[in-house]
Amino acid sequence: MGQRVLIVGGVAGGMSAATRARRLAEDAEIVVFERGPHVSFANCGLPYFLGGEIADRNKLLVQTPERLKAVFNLDIRTHAEVVSIDPEHKEITVRDRTSNRVSTERYDALILSTGAAPVVPRVPGADRPGHFALRTLEDMDAIDGWIKERGATNGVVVGGGFIGLEVAEQLHRRGLRISVIERNPQVLKPFDPEMAAHLHIELRKHGVGLYLNNGLSRFDSPTAGERAGASVVVLANGTRLPADVVILGLGVRPEAKLARDAGLVIGPTGGVKVDAHLRTSAPDVYAVGDAIEVTHGVTGRPALIPLGGPANRQGRTAADNIFGVPSAYPGTLGTAIVRVFDRTAAVTGANEAQLKDAGMAFEAVHLHPNAHAGYYPGAAPLALKVLFDPVTGRLLGAQAVGADGIDKRIDVLATALRAGMTVDDVADLELCYAPPFGAAKDPVNLAGMAAQNVRAGLVHPIRWDEIASLDRTLALILDFRDRAEREAGAIPGSVHIPLGELRARLDELPRDAEIIAHCASGQRSYNACRILMQNGFRCRNLVGSFKTWKAAVDGSRPT
Amino acid sequence: MGQRVLIVGGVAGGMSAATRARRLAEDAEIVVFERGPHVSFANCGLPYFLGGEIADRNKLLVQTPERLKAVFNLDIRTHAEVVSIDPEHKEITVRDRTSNRVSTERYDALILSTGAAPVVPRVPGADRPGHFALRTLEDMDAIDGWIKERGATNGVVVGGGFIGLEVAEQLHRRGLRISVIERNPQVLKPFDPEMAAHLHIELRKHGVGLYLNNGLSRFDSPTAGERAGASVVVLANGTRLPADVVILGLGVRPEAKLARDAGLVIGPTGGVKVDAHLRTSAPDVYAVGDAIEVTHGVTGRPALIPLGGPANRQGRTAADNIFGVPSAYPGTLGTAIVRVFDRTAAVTGANEAQLKDAGMAFEAVHLHPNAHAGYYPGAAPLALKVLFDPVTGRLLGAQAVGADGIDKRIDVLATALRAGMTVDDVADLELCYAPPFGAAKDPVNLAGMAAQNVRAGLVHPIRWDEIASLDRTLALILDFRDRAEREAGAIPGSVHIPLGELRARLDELPRDAEIIAHCASGQRSYNACRILMQNGFRCRNLVGSFKTWKAAVDGSRPT
Structure with missing residues (x-):
């Protein structure tokens, strides 16, 4: 008999670890403990079932315990909650959530893939009905059932993160009127504001009510004269949004309690601390996925980056290290993508x-x-x-x-x-x-x-957010677009010279002011800057030019 | 006055060099000599106009001489053929193809972007009417006009390269019945045969007649009883394909005559030899684009890789080196893409x-x-x-x-x-x-x-083309797919064990033969190999499995 490998958590990282472990060690005993009823489900697909893009719920069940037993000889235990770890004796305690029976299991190696839990807002009225997070199939079924039963036509998404926006899009697709509220001035924190602005515009274009810079204050019951509904979402500025259904998309926190209680080192971010081989501070205990703190691949700082891709690759890496295949996790870049309409x-x-x-x-x-x-x-x-x-x-x-x-x-x-x-x-x-x-x-x-x-110093950039505060006695904004483009909108106070006319009109331009050049995207104005600089003018090119400036300005209004 | 930079050829590399040169040196005199009537046209778009996907011919004219003069202050001379270079005196001789006047032009730096010319088959009947290459807007117009005038309904493409396949697809889209002939056993030489096979299947699926391993022998006039048409394409094996229009897609050769006549070093491939800074063997003479020999980025060997992307980047690099911006060309990987239906x-x-x-x-x-x-x-x-x-x-x-x-x-x-x-x-x-x-x-x-x-030695691969010659007394092919998959087709002589049953049926398997494992794609049979290897069996996994084997076998028939 080979090693006894126990895995806590049967989704993404945990299941990747289990199948890789089996391929490396046919004689190992591999047991997966999953608190919920399902393993290996497609959690990234949950919003798309709610919107009907994924019509068949079974598609979300990527693997069944039976098939995992047949193909990978895995011992899958669902409804099995690991309640404690004893690193010294290499044991875990497991509670069967169906029978409530508690048992002890010995391990040679342990992999924690406990995931992350949705942040629950600590505000008055949080326990009102019709509030849901979306993290598991059960959450999804609950939302779907609630919408059907109540004939919900009106939804509020609290938090403009990746999942919040996916759910907003999908519930809109289902026919609900949707509002998204976000306490920050922008959705999607990983993006810079002028990039997120494009999504603000897109959301509003599709009729989504977007409330920025205006967080959740509390939940209320509908008052007389107010639209009936399960709950009223009250914003920081007092705005009241009645809702038949509320989706809590406030992000997630690592499920690190099990590790913390066992004395494992937790990082400053709150995630389980691991080394490059995904080893925790306890011998033969590994951790992977949303529960861990990773090193950011660019800044080198500790970070929480809960994403499916890294979780899956971490699971494989942990199994490799247990079974002697040299493997290191290179840190996380936070590569992420979202479709919004x-x-x-x-x-x-x-x-x-x-x-x-x-x-x-x-x-x-x-x-x-x-x-x-x-x-x-x-x-x-x-x-x-x-x-x-x-x-x-x-x-x-x-x-x-x-x-x-x-x-x-x-x-x-x-x-x-x-x-x-x-x-x-x-x-x-x-x-x-x-x-x-x-x-x-x-x-x-x-x-x-x-x-x-x-x-190379061939061009000096100026940012869109420096335009508003320019001293116009010292700077002249020059627009190098064509006439038709300019007629459709321009930066206030800018002067127009089509690029093709610049060389002939250089003597119209001031030598005592700095010229801020722009066109639609910055390419023509880069050419203009090269002409200007080589003719002795001081010049900066507006980065991303009119398109970036316009999107940032239009997209940054709070409601 | 700055340097006098002369550029021979006003498409892709030449035009990139010209515009970059202007941005670096406002005071340079930059003259572009183009033999044809157009500069900076979208040569990669030509097939798509023929098929009607690009409806507006003007879209292919990316820049006009007038606009290039206005924006970049370029002196564009069309119909201007450079007939010789005198590297010693830094002069070129130019013939105006309209007036036939010949003039001499001095340069401080010269950039050759002479491109490549279509290979013309030297076979009997090559001068029959209705034969066209597709390299320039004039070629495109001639094909378009010929098809319209003659009411062409039947076309033959000679050569299954990138452009040949694009034209085949587009003329098919236009309603012509199309045959493609290729002397090699596969289309698209940059691909390995089992990958090209997927395209053979796709072409045939759309009714394109595909003749592989069967090159051009000669062109003939239609004989009595044969379908009327401009030409009959006669293949190596005697097959006769009547055609209203023939597209010659036999590839291109570098236009290196100008360089060769001037005593510049030509590489073993026939392209102009350049160093990493795109300098030819003559002082202050650079060369870019399809005319040059590049270093292959993987093999390190001299190669001809006529592609638009590299040409454009090379033009920029040459201009950088002329004007003191340090820049080296890193070699060519041959990255290329084609859509076929x-x-x-x-x-x-x-x-x-x-x-x-x-x-x-x-x-x-x-x-x-x-x-x-x-x-x-x-x-x-x-x-x-x-x-x-x-x-x-x-x-x-x-x-x-x-x-x-x-x-x-x-x-x-x-x-x-x-x-x-x-x-x-x-x-x-x-x-x-x-x-x-x-x-x-x-x-x-x-x-x-x-x-x-x-x-890591976790699996040993076997290639699809090793299957046919396996000694079946020493090797057993095991199919690990599900029953429904197997019923749709199988490798002759293979034995079926669904993966889920493998562990229970190990004692059915021979220990004196090598097991060749396959499934649909190779993933399940990889799992099977891991089980087998760890149970002491000798085992190889069929790379790409049934899907690769099936496509290669189906796609490799010559007609």
């Missing part, structure tokens, strides 16, 4: 806030190129932001929003980031090009080239 | 033939995962092949075919390849995952993991 947003690496927190110098470029060759039908622009180290040129992070081609660009940049590439490397990447798929210079290449130009 | 195929790095030629050891994995999470609607499998160095684990090349998500996977792998990543790095890449976009373990991750398993 007709827009997709994705991110990898660090954003501005994280870089500032870590005291790391950065510079940014913003682009709005087409997702594929402009001459081929269906070309739609995407917004791409790339952050880099101005001294070394090393890539630090990237964010993109658009109609399509978003996952591709962020996956490429996530790969470049992991490789430690510089913007020079990114400019020279050799990517697929045929008219339906890309461009001779892919948006990723263009971002690298734009960053090269900044580093 | 409902399939997309893409490739990066070296294929098996190139690796064998270069004497480089390699191993391959084949996978057939879904392009996104299987539980989300629309999940379609893709075929992914990854080549790697069995000793170091370094990535060497990748190929993919499928309905969608192909460009993304090859772009990620092209990035990993450029970074020098190993299969371990690829297994750990952190890529976007939400149900519409990917999977917790992306196909790219899975390929890395599969390669890790091969390197």
Whole structure:
């Protein structure tokens, strides 16, 4: 008989660990303890069942205990809650939630994949009916049942994180009127504000009520004259939003109690502390998934990054280390993606806030190129932001929003980031090009080239959020777009010179003021800057130009 | 006055060089000589106009000389053929093709972007009417006009390269009956045969006549009783294909005559030889694009890789080097993509033939995962092949075919390849995952993991093309799929054991024969191999399993 490996938690990381362990050790005894009734379900699919995009609930049950027994010879115990760990005697105590019987199980190796629990708001009225988190199949079934039974037509999502926005989109698809409330000035914290702004616009375009900078104050019962409903969500500024159903999307916290009670070291973020081999502080006890604290791949700081991809790979790594296959977990970049109606947003690496927190110098470029060759039908622009180290040129992070081609660009940049590439490397990447798929210079290449130009001093950037506070006696905003573009909207107080006329009109321009150049996306105004700089003018190029400025301004209003 | 930079050729590389040069040097004199009537046209879009996907011909004219003058102050001379270079006196001779006047032009720096010319078959009847290459807007107009005038309903494409297949698809879309002939046993030489086989199947599925291993012998006039038409394409085996229109897609050769006549060094491949800074052997003479010989990014060998992406980046690099911005071209990986009806195929790095030629050891994995999470609607499998160095684990090349998500996977792998990543790095890449976009373990991750398993000796691979010659007295083919899958087709002589029954039926299996395990894609049979190996059986896993074997067998028939 081989080693006895116990695994706590049968989703994502836990199940990856179990199946990998079996492949490495046919003679091991592998027992998976799952508190809930299901193992290996597709938790990322839950919102899409609620909206009806996934019609068949069985599709979410990726594996059954029977099949896992047949194929992987796994001993799966559902409704089995691990209540304590005794690292000294290498034992765990398990309570069967059906029979309430408690038993003790010996281990040679233990893998904790306890996950994370939804944050529950500690506000008055939190225990009113019709409030749900969405983390498990049971949560999903409860929401689905509630909506059906009550004939719910009105929903409020508390918190504009990834799951909050997915649920908002899907309940809207189901026909509910949806509001999203968020105490921060923007949704999706991993994005910088001017990128999240694109999603604010998209949500509102589809009729979602979006309340920013306005958190949850309490839950109330409907008052006389107010729309009937299960609950009224009261915002910080007093706004009352009656709701038939409330989805709590306030994020998650690591389920670290089991580890903490057993004396395992917990990191400053509240996640279980592990080394690069995913070993906890107790011998032969590993931890993986949303329960652990990881090292951020860019800032090097401890971080909580609860994502399915890393959890799965961590499970495999833990099993490798138990069975002698050398394997280290390289840290987490936080690569994530979300579809919000007709827009997709994705991110990898660090954003501005994280870089500032870590005291790391950065510079940014913003682009709005087409997702594929402009001459081929269906070309739609995407917004791409790339952050880099101005001294070394090393890539630090990237964010993109658009109609399509978003996952591709962020996956490429996530790969470049992991490789430690510089913007020079990114400019020279050799990517697929045929008219339906890309461009001779892919948006990723263009971002690298734009960053090269900044580093080489060929252009000096100015950010969209510096425009409002410019002293207009010292700075002149010059718009280099074509006339038709300008007629559709302009930055207040800007002056218009179509790029093609610039060389002939240089003597119209002031030499005592700084020129802030912009066009639609920043490419033509970069050309303008090159002409101006080489003619002795002081000049900065508005990063991302009118498109970035306009989205940020339009998207940043709180309601 | 700044430097006088002359550029020969006004498409792709030449135009990228010109605009970059202007941004770097406002005071330079930049003259572009273009033999044809148009500069900066979208040559990759030509097939799509023929098929009507691009409806507006003007969309293909990316820039006009007037706009290039206004924005970039470029002196664009069309119909201007450069007929000689005098490197010693730094002069070129130019013939105006309209007036036939010849003039001499001095340069400080010269950039050759002369491109490549279509290979013209030297066979009897090659000068018959209705034969066209597709390289320029004029070629495109001629084909379009010919088809309209003649009411062409029947076309033959000679050569199954990228452009040949794009034209075949587009003329089919236009309503023509199309045949493709190819002297090699497969289309698209950059792909390995079992990957190209997927496209053979797709072409035939759409009614394209595909003649493989059967090159062009000659062109004939229609004989009595034969369908009328402009030409009859006669194949090596005597097959006669009457055609109203013939597209010559036999590839291109570098236009190196100008360079050769001027005494510049030409590489062994026939392309202009350049160093990493794209300098030719003559002082201050640079060359870029399809005319040059590049270093293959994986094999390190001299190669001709005529692609738009590299050409554009090379143009920028040449301009950088002229104006003192340090810049080197890193070699070419040959990343390329083509859409063929409902399939997309893409490739990066070296294929098996190139690796064998270069004497480089390699191993391959084949996978057939879904392009996104299987539980989300629309999940379609893709075929992914990854080549790697069995000793170091370094990535060497990748190929993919499928309905969608192909460009993304090859772009990620092209990035990993450029970074020098190993299969371990690829297994750990952190890529976007939400149900519409990917999977917790992306196909790219899975390929890395599969390669890790091969390197670690956890599984021993066998290739699809080794199956036919197996000595069945020494080897037993075991099929681990489910019953329904097996009923739809099986490898002749194989024996069926559903994976879930394997452990209970081990004593049915021979210990004196090698077991060849397969399932649909290789994942379940990998699990089977692990069980078998740990129970003392000799075992190999069929790489890519039934799906790869079936496509290769079905797709490899010559007609």
